[in-house]
Amino acid sequence: MPRDPNLFRVTLLGTGAPPPVLDRFGPSTLVEAGSQKFIFDAGRGAMQRLHQLGIPFADITGMFLTHHHSDHVVGFPDLWLTGWIGRPWGRRNVPLPVWGPKGTKQMMEHLPLAFAVDIRVRSHNYPLDGVKLLPVEITEGVVFDRDGVKVTAFEVDHFAEQLPAYGYRIDYAGRSAALSGDTTFNENLIAHAQGTDLLVHEVTAASGSAAESAAQLKRISANHTTPEQAGEVFTRVKPRLAVYNHLLLFGGATAEDLIPATRKKYSGPLAVGQDLLQIDIGESVEARQFREEK
Ligand SMILES: [Zn+2]
Numbered sequence: 001m002p003r004d005p006n007l008f009r010v011t012l013l014g015t016g017a018p019p020p021v022l023d024r025f026g027p028s029t030l031v032e033a034g035s036q037k038f039i040f041d042a043g044r045g046a047m048q049r050l051h052q053l054g055i056p057f058a059d060i061t062g063m064f065l066t067h068h069h070s071d072h073v074v075g076f077p078d079l080w081l082t083g084w085i086g087r088p089w090g091r092r093n094v095p096l097p098v099w100g101p102k103g104t105k106q107m108m109e110h111l112p113l114a115f116a117v118d119i120r121v122r123s124h125n126y127p128l129d130g131v132k133l134l135p136v137e138i139t140e141g142v143v144f145d146r147d148g149v150k151v152t153a154f155e156v157d158h159f160a161e162q163l164p165a166y167g168y169r170i171d172y173a174g175r176s177a178a179l180s181g182d183t184t185f186n187e188n189l190i191a192h193a194q195g196t197d198l199l200v201h202e203v204t205a206a207s208g209s210a211a212e213s214a215a216q217l218k219r220i221s222a223n224h225t226t227p228e229q230a231g232e233v234f235t236r237v238k239p240r241l242a243v244y245n246h247l248l249l250f251g252g253a254t255a256e257d258l259i260p261a262t263r264k265k266y267s268g269p270l271a272v273g274q275d276l277l278q279i280d281i282g283e284s285v286e287a288r289q290f291r292e293e294k
Helices: 046-052 076-082 104-114 116-122 187-193 210-220 227-237 255-263
Strands: 008-014 028-033 036-040 062-064 096-100 133-137 141-146 149-155 166-172 175-179 198-207 241-251 270-272 277-281 285-289
Touching: 008 046, 008 175, 008 198, 028 046, 028 166, 036 149, 046 076, 076 104, 096 104, 104 116, 104 133, 149 187, 166 187, 175 187, 175 277, 187 227, 198 210, 198 227, 198 255, 210 241, 227 241, 227 255, 241 255, 241 277, 241 285, 255 270
Parallel strands: 036 062, 062 096, 096 133, 175 198, 198 241, 241 270
Antiparallel strands: 008 028, 008 277, 028 036, 141 149, 149 166, 166 175, 277 285
């Protein structure tokens, strides 16, 4: 199939968090730029969502991890191993580069040990190269630059030094998208995302009794961003579209609460992400819900 060189599309594969719910799978984002495709984080269900899009894992150029919290990586073994199987949704036959923070090498060296029996048995049928992992541990700066796609990692603030965490900015054909990863309000993100076309940002909200939600918020806002704080981020970054993903909702808080809270600080274009929301970045920046053809 001929590729569209102008394609620059971000698809939210999963917009959820640790709660094991069906409507929001774990955090994972697909970025398509020209002929290349990248997955950022691999939460629960990433493989199913990719399959819903009709994209075989063989087509994925590489993976990027923002940090190592389990809700961002538990879907990885599924993508990696199911994606190796020689069926239409898999068929990977070349090694997979995986960029991520310190700890990525350890994870990518040990996963093949954990699945050694499966790999040994299936390698009679499928090429061993297709299950090889090529981990690259990153620091802040340009981490990928090929065929017109540049990926820049920037440090964010999620549990401070206890857990290295990055956001990513993807530049392609004069346009850009930035992904926050998991972070509390962060000046470095604002600097790196400056003027981006699309900013996909995490968010947390709590409601319930005043005391309860104040205590919850104090705890989680040390590591995550409230809608009021995100509103300030968006106002300063001025993206052509801001989209929430990785919704961490506590108490009785719902996705509907996010927009009014953000509007206290931000009046620009804003959408609350759902799984399989697709955003095309071009002359305009447009979001629409992907629907499977049945
Ligand atoms: Zn996290």
